[in-house]
Amino acid sequence: MSDMAELKLKIKVPPQTPIEGEVLTPDNLAGRSVNEILNLETWRGNRRVKLSELFTVEGESASNPSDLHLILEGDLRKVRHIGARMSAGKITINGPVGTSVGFEMSGGTIVVNGDADAFVGMGMSGGVIEVNGNAGDAVGSGYWGTRCGMSGGLIVVKGNVGAEVGRWMKGGTIRVGGNADVFTGVRMQGGTIFVAGNVGAKLGAAMVDGKIVVLGTVPNILPSFYIDEIRPNTKVDGDKIQGPFYVFYGDITEGGNGKLFISVEKNQHLKYREAYLL
Numbered sequence: 001m002s003d004m005a006e007l008k009l010k011i012k013v014p015p016q017t018p019i020e021g022e023v024l025t026p027d028n029l030a031g032r033s034v035n036e037i038l039n040l041e042t043w044r045g046n047r048r049v050k051l052s053e054l055f056t057v058e059g060e061s062a063s064n065p066s067d068l069h070l071i072l073e074g075d076l077r078k079v080r081h082i083g084a085r086m087s088a089g090k091i092t093i094n095g096p097v098g099t100s101v102g103f104e105m106s107g108g109t110i111v112v113n114g115d116a117d118a119f120v121g122m123g124m125s126g127g128v129i130e131v132n133g134n135a136g137d138a139v140g141s142g143y144w145g146t147r148c149g150m151s152g153g154l155i156v157v158k159g160n161v162g163a164e165v166g167r168w169m170k171g172g173t174i175r176v177g178g179n180a181d182v183f184t185g186v187r188m189q190g191g192t193i194f195v196a197g198n199v200g201a202k203l204g205a206a207m208v209d210g211k212i213v214v215l216g217t218v219p220n221i222l223p224s225f226y227i228d229e230i231r232p233n234t235k236v237d238g239d240k241i242q243g244p245f246y247v248f249y250g251d252i253t254e255g256g257n258g259k260l261f262i263s264v265e266k267n268q269h270l271k272y273r274e275a276y277l278l
Protein backbone atom coordinates (compact mmCIF):
# COMPACT_ATOMS: atom_id res chain seq x y z
CA MET A 1 0.00 0.00 0.00
CA SER A 2 3.00 2.30 0.47
CA ASP A 3 3.18 3.06 -3.25
CA MET A 4 -0.27 4.67 -3.16
CA ALA A 5 -0.56 8.41 -3.74
CA GLU A 6 -1.56 10.19 -0.52
CA LEU A 7 -4.03 13.03 -0.40
CA LYS A 8 -4.56 14.61 3.03
CA LEU A 9 -7.68 16.66 3.82
CA LYS A 10 -7.81 18.37 7.21
CA ILE A 11 -11.02 19.96 8.44
CA LYS A 12 -10.45 23.66 9.20
CA VAL A 13 -13.01 24.12 12.00
CA PRO A 14 -15.12 21.38 13.63
CA PRO A 15 -18.45 22.02 11.87
CA GLN A 16 -21.64 22.89 13.74
CA THR A 17 -23.83 22.05 10.73
CA PRO A 18 -23.99 18.64 9.00
CA ILE A 19 -21.74 18.27 5.97
CA GLU A 20 -22.43 15.85 3.13
CA GLY A 21 -19.23 13.83 2.57
CA GLU A 22 -20.25 11.67 -0.41
CA VAL A 23 -17.68 13.42 -2.59
CA LEU A 24 -14.87 12.18 -0.33
CA THR A 25 -13.96 8.92 -2.08
CA PRO A 26 -10.98 7.80 -4.17
CA ASP A 27 -13.48 7.25 -7.02
CA ASN A 28 -14.45 10.95 -7.02
CA LEU A 29 -11.04 12.48 -6.31
CA ALA A 30 -8.78 10.34 -8.54
CA GLY A 31 -7.59 12.08 -11.68
CA ARG A 32 -8.13 15.59 -10.25
CA SER A 33 -5.54 18.21 -9.31
CA VAL A 34 -5.48 19.66 -5.79
CA ASN A 35 -6.97 22.85 -7.21
CA GLU A 36 -9.84 20.97 -8.85
CA ILE A 37 -10.51 19.14 -5.58
CA LEU A 38 -10.60 22.42 -3.61
CA ASN A 39 -13.20 23.72 -6.08
CA LEU A 40 -15.52 20.72 -5.76
CA GLU A 41 -18.81 21.52 -4.04
CA THR A 42 -20.81 19.77 -1.37
CA TRP A 43 -23.65 20.55 1.04
CA ARG A 44 -23.16 22.21 4.43
CA GLY A 45 -26.63 22.20 5.93
CA ASN A 46 -28.83 23.57 3.13
CA ARG A 47 -26.06 25.54 1.38
CA ARG A 48 -23.60 24.51 -1.30
CA VAL A 49 -19.99 25.22 -0.36
CA LYS A 50 -16.61 24.49 -1.95
CA LEU A 51 -14.34 21.99 -0.25
CA SER A 52 -11.79 24.83 0.11
CA GLU A 53 -14.12 26.42 2.70
CA LEU A 54 -14.09 23.25 4.79
CA PHE A 55 -10.70 21.56 4.30
CA THR A 56 -7.05 22.20 3.67
CA VAL A 57 -5.70 19.79 1.04
CA GLU A 58 -2.12 18.49 0.77
CA GLY A 59 -0.41 15.81 -1.27
CA GLU A 60 -1.29 14.48 -4.68
CA SER A 61 -4.04 12.49 -6.30
CA ALA A 62 -3.67 9.40 -8.52
CA SER A 63 -5.10 8.69 -11.93
CA ASN A 64 -6.76 5.48 -10.73
CA PRO A 65 -8.96 5.24 -7.59
CA SER A 66 -7.21 1.99 -6.60
CA ASP A 67 -3.91 3.91 -6.29
CA LEU A 68 -5.28 6.67 -4.06
CA HIS A 69 -5.06 6.80 -0.25
CA LEU A 70 -7.32 9.54 1.12
CA ILE A 71 -6.40 10.68 4.66
CA LEU A 72 -9.01 12.75 6.54
CA GLU A 73 -7.99 14.57 9.72
CA GLY A 74 -9.91 16.26 12.52
CA ASP A 75 -13.34 16.22 14.15
CA LEU A 76 -15.60 14.80 11.45
CA ARG A 77 -18.58 13.95 13.65
CA LYS A 78 -20.84 16.19 11.57
CA VAL A 79 -19.59 14.78 8.24
CA ARG A 80 -21.73 11.93 6.92
CA HIS A 81 -21.54 9.49 3.99
CA ILE A 82 -17.71 9.55 3.77
CA GLY A 83 -16.73 6.75 1.37
CA ALA A 84 -20.26 6.37 0.02
CA ARG A 85 -20.40 4.01 -2.97
CA MET A 86 -16.59 3.76 -3.14
CA SER A 87 -15.28 0.86 -5.22
CA ALA A 88 -11.49 1.02 -4.76
CA GLY A 89 -8.59 2.68 -2.95
CA LYS A 90 -8.24 3.48 0.73
CA ILE A 91 -9.63 6.06 3.16
CA THR A 92 -8.09 6.63 6.61
CA ILE A 93 -10.09 8.80 9.01
CA ASN A 94 -8.04 10.11 11.95
CA GLY A 95 -10.73 11.27 14.35
CA PRO A 96 -14.41 10.71 15.15
CA VAL A 97 -16.75 10.48 12.16
CA GLY A 98 -20.44 10.96 11.42
CA THR A 99 -23.13 8.61 10.15
CA SER A 100 -23.14 6.27 7.17
CA VAL A 101 -19.39 5.73 6.64
CA GLY A 102 -18.98 3.42 3.64
CA PHE A 103 -22.62 3.69 2.62
CA GLU A 104 -23.24 1.21 -0.23
CA MET A 105 -19.48 0.74 -0.77
CA SER A 106 -18.48 -2.13 -3.08
CA GLY A 107 -14.68 -2.24 -2.68
CA GLY A 108 -11.60 -0.68 -1.14
CA THR A 109 -10.75 -0.12 2.52
CA ILE A 110 -11.88 2.42 5.12
CA VAL A 111 -10.07 2.70 8.46
CA VAL A 112 -11.54 4.89 11.23
CA ASN A 113 -9.07 5.77 14.01
CA GLY A 114 -11.79 6.96 16.37
CA ASP A 115 -15.51 6.43 16.99
CA ALA A 116 -18.08 6.17 14.20
CA ASP A 117 -21.73 7.19 14.40
CA ALA A 118 -24.67 5.03 13.24
CA PHE A 119 -25.11 3.13 9.97
CA VAL A 120 -21.48 2.07 9.35
CA GLY A 121 -21.41 0.10 6.07
CA MET A 122 -25.12 0.44 5.45
CA GLY A 123 -25.99 -1.51 2.29
CA MET A 124 -22.36 -2.36 1.53
CA SER A 125 -21.63 -5.16 -0.96
CA GLY A 126 -17.84 -5.45 -0.72
CA GLY A 127 -14.66 -3.99 0.70
CA VAL A 128 -13.43 -3.62 4.28
CA ILE A 129 -14.33 -1.15 7.04
CA GLU A 130 -12.29 -1.10 10.27
CA VAL A 131 -13.40 1.06 13.18
CA ASN A 132 -10.77 1.23 15.92
CA GLY A 133 -13.20 2.81 18.40
CA ASN A 134 -16.92 2.31 19.02
CA ALA A 135 -19.75 2.46 16.47
CA GLY A 136 -23.39 3.50 16.75
CA ASP A 137 -26.62 1.72 15.85
CA ALA A 138 -27.39 -0.38 12.77
CA VAL A 139 -23.86 -1.36 11.67
CA GLY A 140 -24.08 -3.23 8.34
CA SER A 141 -27.82 -2.70 8.20
CA GLY A 142 -30.28 -1.87 5.45
CA TYR A 143 -31.53 1.63 4.77
CA TRP A 144 -34.75 2.50 6.60
CA GLY A 145 -37.71 1.01 4.70
CA THR A 146 -35.61 -1.34 2.57
CA ARG A 147 -35.28 -5.05 3.20
CA CYS A 148 -31.65 -5.41 2.18
CA GLY A 149 -28.73 -4.86 4.53
CA MET A 150 -25.08 -5.48 3.77
CA SER A 151 -24.60 -8.26 1.21
CA GLY A 152 -20.81 -8.69 1.21
CA GLY A 153 -17.54 -7.39 2.59
CA LEU A 154 -16.17 -7.16 6.11
CA ILE A 155 -16.86 -4.72 8.96
CA VAL A 156 -14.62 -4.85 12.04
CA VAL A 157 -15.45 -2.71 15.10
CA LYS A 158 -12.82 -3.01 17.85
CA GLY A 159 -15.05 -1.44 20.53
CA ASN A 160 -18.78 -1.57 21.28
CA VAL A 161 -21.69 -1.19 18.87
CA GLY A 162 -25.25 0.03 19.29
CA ALA A 163 -28.59 -1.63 18.57
CA GLU A 164 -29.71 -3.52 15.46
CA VAL A 165 -26.31 -4.67 14.16
CA GLY A 166 -26.82 -6.40 10.80
CA ARG A 167 -30.52 -5.52 10.41
CA TRP A 168 -31.71 -7.18 7.15
CA MET A 169 -28.10 -8.37 6.55
CA LYS A 170 -27.76 -10.72 3.55
CA GLY A 171 -24.05 -11.57 3.39
CA GLY A 172 -20.55 -10.65 4.48
CA THR A 173 -19.14 -10.59 8.00
CA ILE A 174 -19.41 -8.21 10.97
CA ARG A 175 -16.91 -8.64 13.82
CA VAL A 176 -17.43 -6.77 17.09
CA GLY A 177 -14.61 -6.72 19.64
CA GLY A 178 -16.74 -5.33 22.47
CA ASN A 179 -20.43 -5.50 23.33
CA ALA A 180 -23.52 -5.16 21.14
CA ASP A 181 -26.85 -3.64 22.21
CA VAL A 182 -30.38 -5.01 21.65
CA PHE A 183 -31.71 -6.64 18.47
CA THR A 184 -28.36 -7.93 17.17
CA GLY A 185 -29.07 -9.63 13.81
CA VAL A 186 -32.72 -8.55 13.67
CA ARG A 187 -34.34 -9.76 10.42
CA MET A 188 -31.00 -11.22 9.33
CA GLN A 189 -31.14 -13.12 6.02
CA GLY A 190 -27.53 -14.30 5.66
CA GLY A 191 -23.91 -13.59 6.51
CA THR A 192 -22.12 -13.82 9.86
CA ILE A 193 -22.05 -11.65 12.99
CA PHE A 194 -19.37 -12.33 15.61
CA VAL A 195 -19.54 -10.58 19.00
CA ALA A 196 -16.59 -11.08 21.37
CA GLY A 197 -18.43 -9.37 24.25
CA ASN A 198 -22.00 -9.40 25.54
CA VAL A 199 -25.23 -8.77 23.62
CA GLY A 200 -28.53 -7.18 24.58
CA ALA A 201 -32.01 -8.69 24.45
CA LYS A 202 -33.90 -10.01 21.40
CA LEU A 203 -30.85 -11.62 19.77
CA GLY A 204 -31.63 -12.74 16.21
CA ALA A 205 -35.26 -11.64 16.38
CA ALA A 206 -37.11 -12.54 13.14
CA MET A 207 -33.91 -13.86 11.52
CA VAL A 208 -34.42 -16.35 8.67
CA ASP A 209 -30.82 -17.30 7.86
CA GLY A 210 -27.21 -16.46 8.71
CA LYS A 211 -25.08 -17.08 11.77
CA ILE A 212 -24.47 -15.17 15.02
CA VAL A 213 -21.64 -16.15 17.37
CA VAL A 214 -21.53 -14.67 20.91
CA LEU A 215 -18.56 -15.23 23.24
CA GLY A 216 -20.03 -13.19 26.10
CA THR A 217 -23.37 -13.27 27.85
CA VAL A 218 -26.89 -13.09 26.44
CA PRO A 219 -29.77 -12.05 28.72
CA ASN A 220 -32.01 -14.75 27.25
CA ILE A 221 -32.82 -16.63 24.05
CA LEU A 222 -36.16 -15.91 22.41
CA PRO A 223 -38.64 -18.78 22.89
CA SER A 224 -38.97 -19.00 19.09
CA PHE A 225 -35.45 -20.53 18.90
CA TYR A 226 -34.92 -24.21 19.69
CA ILE A 227 -31.73 -25.78 21.00
CA ASP A 228 -30.18 -28.26 18.59
CA GLU A 229 -26.78 -29.32 19.92
CA ILE A 230 -23.63 -28.34 21.83
CA ARG A 231 -20.56 -27.89 19.65
CA PRO A 232 -16.91 -27.72 20.81
CA ASN A 233 -16.07 -24.90 18.38
CA THR A 234 -17.22 -23.05 15.27
CA LYS A 235 -15.72 -21.09 12.42
CA VAL A 236 -15.98 -17.43 11.42
CA ASP A 237 -14.53 -16.79 7.95
CA GLY A 238 -12.22 -19.77 8.32
CA ASP A 239 -11.01 -18.81 11.82
CA LYS A 240 -11.68 -21.48 14.44
CA ILE A 241 -13.46 -20.05 17.49
CA GLN A 242 -13.21 -22.17 20.65
CA GLY A 243 -16.43 -23.01 22.49
CA PRO A 244 -18.21 -25.00 23.64
CA PHE A 245 -21.33 -23.37 22.18
CA TYR A 246 -25.04 -23.93 22.53
CA VAL A 247 -26.45 -24.01 19.00
CA PHE A 248 -29.98 -22.64 18.54
CA TYR A 249 -32.07 -22.56 15.35
CA GLY A 250 -34.75 -20.00 14.47
CA ASP A 251 -36.56 -17.69 14.32
CA ILE A 252 -39.39 -20.24 14.02
CA THR A 253 -42.01 -17.45 13.87
CA GLU A 254 -40.48 -16.55 10.48
CA GLY A 255 -39.86 -20.15 9.39
CA GLY A 256 -36.23 -19.28 9.94
CA ASN A 257 -33.11 -21.41 9.74
CA GLY A 258 -30.69 -18.95 11.34
CA LYS A 259 -28.11 -20.24 13.80
CA LEU A 260 -27.05 -18.80 17.16
CA PHE A 261 -23.77 -20.02 18.68
CA ILE A 262 -23.82 -19.02 22.35
CA SER A 263 -20.94 -19.56 24.80
CA VAL A 264 -21.84 -22.33 27.26
CA GLU A 265 -19.34 -21.12 29.85
CA LYS A 266 -20.67 -17.55 29.99
CA ASN A 267 -24.35 -18.47 29.95
CA GLN A 268 -25.00 -20.93 32.76
CA HIS A 269 -28.56 -19.54 33.04
CA LEU A 270 -29.33 -21.32 29.74
CA LYS A 271 -28.38 -24.75 31.15
CA TYR A 272 -32.05 -25.63 31.62
CA ARG A 273 -32.42 -25.63 27.80
CA GLU A 274 -30.15 -28.71 27.67
CA ALA A 275 -33.16 -30.76 28.80
CA TYR A 276 -34.64 -30.16 25.33
CA LEU A 277 -31.66 -31.68 23.49
CA LEU A 278 -32.72 -34.79 21.59
